[in-house]
Amino acid sequence: MTMVLIMFGMRFLIYSFIDNPWLVLPVELLNGVTFGLFYATMTSYASVIAPPGTATTIQGLVGGLFEGFGVAAGSFFGGLLFHNYGGATTYRLYGICAILFGVIHGLVQIPLRGRGPPGLAIGNGKAGGGDAERNSNELDLMKETKSVDETIENNAD
Numbered sequence: 001m002t003m004v005l006i007m008f009g010m011r012f013l014i015y016s017f018i019d020n021p022w023l024v025l026p027v028e029l030l031n032g033v034t035f036g037l038f039y040a041t042m043t044s045y046a047s048v049i050a051p052p053g054t055a056t057t058i059q060g061l062v063g064g065l066f067e068g069f070g071v072a073a074g075s076f077f078g079g080l081l082f083h084n085y086g087g088a089t090t091y092r093l094y095g096i097c098a099i100l101f102g103v104i105h106g107l108v109q110i111p112l113r114g115r116g117p118p119g120l121a122i123g124n125g126k127a128g129g130g131d132a133e134r135n136s137n138e139l140d141l142m143k144e145t146k147s148v149d150e151t152i153e154n155n156a157d
Helices: 002-017 021-049 055-085 087-112 131-156
Strands: none
Touching: 002 021, 002 087, 021 055, 055 087
């Protein structure tokens, strides 16, 4: 997420200094990288923090909040800034804020390295705990799903 925020900030800053509209096109190539990394990070984090069996629901909620509330709020406040201060100032302000939040996020991650939700191995490779139980529960769920699939197939014949 740190890299994504910094890359978004760089893109916004570049936009704020562009005079020729055609120069926006090469900068837009970065959108594939920044947005792709952001969306993958967002959904994987939602899956990691979700209680067992709720990963899909949590991913849907997070995606809905981003696509719904986030886009609406960003459009509203961005529109106000754009109207009152102009495009260059708005993009410059968003760029500086994104880079600042990226640096803060990176600094906050340093003391958290090696910690994480139960069952998540990060940093030094040590899990937060509960790996065996979580893996066992996931294996049981896979067996139940296979059993249900077999029952459906047998009943279909």
